[in-house]
Amino acid sequence: MNSISVRALLVRGMLAGLVAGFFALVVAYLLGESPVDSAIAFEEAHSHEHGGEELVSRAMQSTAGLATGVLVFGVAIGGIAALAFCVALGRIGRFGPRATAALVSLGALLAVYVVPFLKYPPNPPAVGDPETIGKRTTVYFLMIVLSVLLAVAAVILGKRLAPRLGNWNATVAAAAAFIAAAGIAFAFLPSFNEVPKDFPATVVWDFRLATLAIQVTLWTFFALVFGHLAERLLVPSAARTAAAESSTPSRTASAAG
Template sequence: MNSAIVRGLLVRGMLAGVLAGLLAFGLAYLIGESPVDAAIAFESAHSHEEGGEELVSRAMQSTAGLATAVLVYGTALGGITALAFCFALGRIGRFGARATAALVGLGGFVTVALVPFLKYPANPPAVGDPATLNQRTALFFLMIVLSVLLAVGAMLLGRALAPRWGSWNASIAAGAAFAAVVAIAMAFLPAAGGLPQGFPADVLWEFRLASLGVQALLWASLGLILGFLAERVLEPRAAAATGTGPAPQASAPAH
């Protein structure tokens, strides 16, 4: 794959990230802001500090602030996913552009979102000791790095076993090895800390469910949109035949 194609896929990956970010922002605003407001209300009711003037209003945080954060995150994630797509294409099986992008999106959701979430689930405001914020953040990113590295190792293991065991059995063995090593890593990593006394369990559940749902939508839409855009670059004839790309130009009539 030459550099011009990689550059084109990188741009399309970032565009896919912007579009996926817009969808994720819509879902986050619809289902995520209510538990955040409830958590902030709990924190305010149980705080002994005098409230100061807000530098950024809550309305601004839940609209423009949230949109900016999600779009920046989606754009960066789209670029990284496009590079992962370039690496995976042709190396994980005889899949086309759309199937490969969908698998990369699924793998990204599992390794970057789901596995770290199982050990260190997202917490709303008022949950967690502010003094341990840096430690909890470092542990969360450590879990992401471990998950991604273990997933790459599992993929290499599956490729090594495929000639002898077959693709299906090798994939099952690699997935089982990934799950086992992840479970061991989770057992040895420290816990994130407990909940403040009296914090509503339903608010915590709604926030965590909304966080995971936003991540699922972001990765799913990113994989699907990237696959659609990448197909137009890598398989223009197939895209034109299915009506998803520009029709090929007709040849000039012979004289």
């Protein structure tokens, strides 16, 4: 793949990330703001310090601040995923641009978010000891790095085992190795349980489900939009037309049958 194609895919990845970020923003506003408000109300009700002036109002945080954060994150993660797509295309199997985009998005969702989520689930405001925030942040990003490295190692292992075991068995073996290695990391990394005893459990649950829904929405729309844009760039229009025409008779025949 030449540098022009990589540059074009990077731009399309950032554009797809922006579109995906918009849909994730909608989910964040509809599902995430309510538990955040409940957590802030709990924090204010149990705080011994009152009357402090907010540097940024809550209204600004829940609108412009939220939009800026989600959209910038979408653009950044879209560019990174586009570069990962360039590396993966043609190297993880005989998949086209759409399928490769879907696989990269699924792998990113699992490695970058779901696996770290299982070890260190996010907490709403008022949860967590301020004195441990540095340590918690460090081990969380360490878990992300480990998860990504283990995912890459699993893909390499699966490719090397495929000639001997077949694609299916090699995939199962690589997935099992990934789960086992992630389990070892879970066992050795420290855990934190800093939810106050009287903090509403439903608020924690709703907040964590909201963050998961945001990530699923982000990566789903990125896969759909970027897969479409990448296919239009990499697959000639004549080939797309021929593929569509070749599939039309089979659909017509199956409908007639």
